[in-house]
Amino acid sequence: MKRSMTLLGISLVLATCWSSPTVRAFCGFYVAKADAKLFNQASQVVLVRHDDKTVITMANDFQGDPTEFAVVIPVPTFIERRQVHVTNKALIDHLDTFTAPRLVEYFDQDPCMRHILMERAMPSAAQAPGVAGRRSRAKALGVSIEASYTVGEYDIVILSAEQSDGLTTWLTDNGYRIPPGASRVLASYIRQNVRFFVAKVNLEEQSRLGFSYLRPIQVAFESPKFMLPIRLGTLNANGPQDLLVYALTQNGRVETTNYRTVKLPSGMDLPVFVKQEFGDFYKAMFTEQVRKENMRSVFLEYAWDMSWCDPCAADPLSTTELRELGVFWLDGGRARAVKRGAQNTFVTRLHVRYDGEHFPEDLVFQETADRTNFQGRYVLRHAYEGEVRCEYGRTYQQELATRHEREAQSLAAITGWDIQDIRRKMDFGENAPAPGSWWERLWKKN
Numbered sequence: 001m002k003r004s005m006t007l008l009g010i011s012l013v014l015a016t017c018w019s020s021p022t023v024r025a026f027c028g029f030y031v032a033k034a035d036a037k038l039f040n041q042a043s044q045v046v047l048v049r050h051d052d053k054t055v056i057t058m059a060n061d062f063q064g065d066p067t068e069f070a071v072v073i074p075v076p077t078f079i080e081r082r083q084v085h086v087t088n089k090a091l092i093d094h095l096d097t098f099t100a101p102r103l104v105e106y107f108d109q110d111p112c113m114r115h116i117l118m119e120r121a122m123p124s125a126a127q128a129p130g131v132a133g134r135r136s137r138a139k140a141l142g143v144s145i146e147a148s149y150t151v152g153e154y155d156i157v158i159l160s161a162e163q164s165d166g167l168t169t170w171l172t173d174n175g176y177r178i179p180p181g182a183s184r185v186l187a188s189y190i191r192q193n194v195r196f197f198v199a200k201v202n203l204e205e206q207s208r209l210g211f212s213y214l215r216p217i218q219v220a221f222e223s224p225k226f227m228l229p230i231r232l233g234t235l236n237a238n239g240p241q242d243l244l245v246y247a248l249t250q251n252g253r254v255e256t257t258n259y260r261t262v263k264l265p266s267g268m269d270l271p272v273f274v275k276q277e278f279g280d281f282y283k284a285m286f287t288e289q290v291r292k293e294n295m296r297s298v299f300l301e302y303a304w305d306m307s308w309c310d311p312c313a314a315d316p317l318s319t320t321e322l323r324e325l326g327v328f329w330l331d332g333g334r335a336r337a338v339k340r341g342a343q344n345t346f347v348t349r350l351h352v353r354y355d356g357e358h359f360p361e362d363l364v365f366q367e368t369a370d371r372t373n374f375q376g377r378y379v380l381r382h383a384y385e386g387e388v389r390c391e392y393g394r395t396y397q398q399e400l401a402t403r404h405e406r407e408a409q410s411l412a413a414i415t416g417w418d419i420q421d422i423r424r425k426m427d428f429g430e431n432a433p434a435p436g437s438w439w440e441r442l443w444k445k446n
Contacts, residue, residue, distance in 0.1 A: 033100035033313045034282035042242040044092055048326035050250045052222045055326025059092045060214040066201040070176055073197045074189045076223040078146055079158050085218040086152030091325055095246050097314040099302040099349040101376025103278050104311055108384040111396035141166035153206035159196040179236035228363040234356035247348040248327055253303045253370045254348040258361050260297040264376050268410045271426045272380045284415040295358040302349035303374040
């Protein structure tokens with residue numbers, strides 16, 4: 001049977017309010033998150049990196065018959081069986097939730113009481129059969145089977161090749177369906193003297209182990225190259241793809257060196273109806289930012305020390321979870337203390353939408369010394385609806401229309417949504433702002 005290659009290329013939670021001399025506290029409600037599930041067929045990769053050591057964990061989003069699954073990944077060095085591991089998808093799900101862009105909400109207090117308390121308040125922020133025969137055939141094609149072994153539910157082969165046509169032929173002969181254009185891309189990797197990590201499902205082992213889904217594969221290796229191959233993944237893709245990279249490092253934020261890394265818009269107040277449409281909002285916002293960058297940038301969604309979060313979409317990962325993901329510098333409990341019991345691990349979440357035209361090169365990364373906190377965070381502020389009995393309260397009510405219009409303008413700017421549609425959804429009522437110009441009043445939609 002031919003195998004399709006997967007090619008790498010609300011609940012309402014009350015956040016605890018706390019403060020310290022150096023940390024601004026978040027006091028409000030975290031209400032929703034924009035995790036990987038929002039994006040169809042989004043690939044997820046965890047990169048653990050320190051010095052020349054890398055551990056890569058790849059989540060499989062393959063849907064279909066397991067016999068149709070295979071993954072082919074260029075790797076910079078030979079991979080022994082002991083360097084490959086299979087882990088639990090829940091680890092990546094936890095990391096995804098912890099780093100996901102989030103929606104938070106506040107409820108305005110009585111403006112009269114708030115005015116009294118303002119001066120005292122602190123600022124807030126928020127193995128496969130026939131090995132001998134395969135080796136002979138491979139040799140004739142200029143392909144070397146450097147290793148083959150089974151790890152968990154996967155049969156894995158490490159290949160090297162002299163030329164791409166021979167490698168393409170070998171893969172085709174062994175049941176892998178190669179997308180058009182693969183030979184050209186494979187040739188560029190062969191010129192770099194890389195190996196190819198090939199994995200497929202061993203149904204007997206999967207049945208014996210009792211898993212009904214494909215667990216993430218992990219590979220640990222040493223190489224001066226800090227990169228992620230994505231070009232092969234563009235060959236059999238039906239349109240642009242989404243990729244989420246969670247980088248775990250010791251010193252600071254990770255960025256790409258051969259593409260721009262830009263921060264997503266964050267921190268603005270938005271209309272309260274976004275609470276019911278947060279998924280649609282975030283997808284529209286991300287798509288609009290991709291358009292503005294002409295699909296040639298990588299977006300930073302989260303950068304934070306693993307020790308804490310503010311607000312938290314999930315608890316930070318434990319030392320055990322981090323070790324399972326490959327954070328090797330936590331050996332022996334020697335992690336240095338950074339803020340509230342930190343794990344000495346900095347997490348960077350990068351999101352890229354790519355295709356072969358706009359991303360002709362693999363992603364190349366570097367770790368920086370920047371430990372500045374950043375998160376995709378969007379704020380809802382509910383107006384106070386009680387009776388006001390002070391001059392400051394009446395001023396507050398008069399300023400609501402201006403605030404709401406500013407929220408509408410912000411939402412339109414980052415999503416590309418029509419401003420009039422946004423205003424209708426906001427249902428200002430008596431506080432509806434007057435259209436800003438005479439032609440808006442002339443053609444105001446009913």
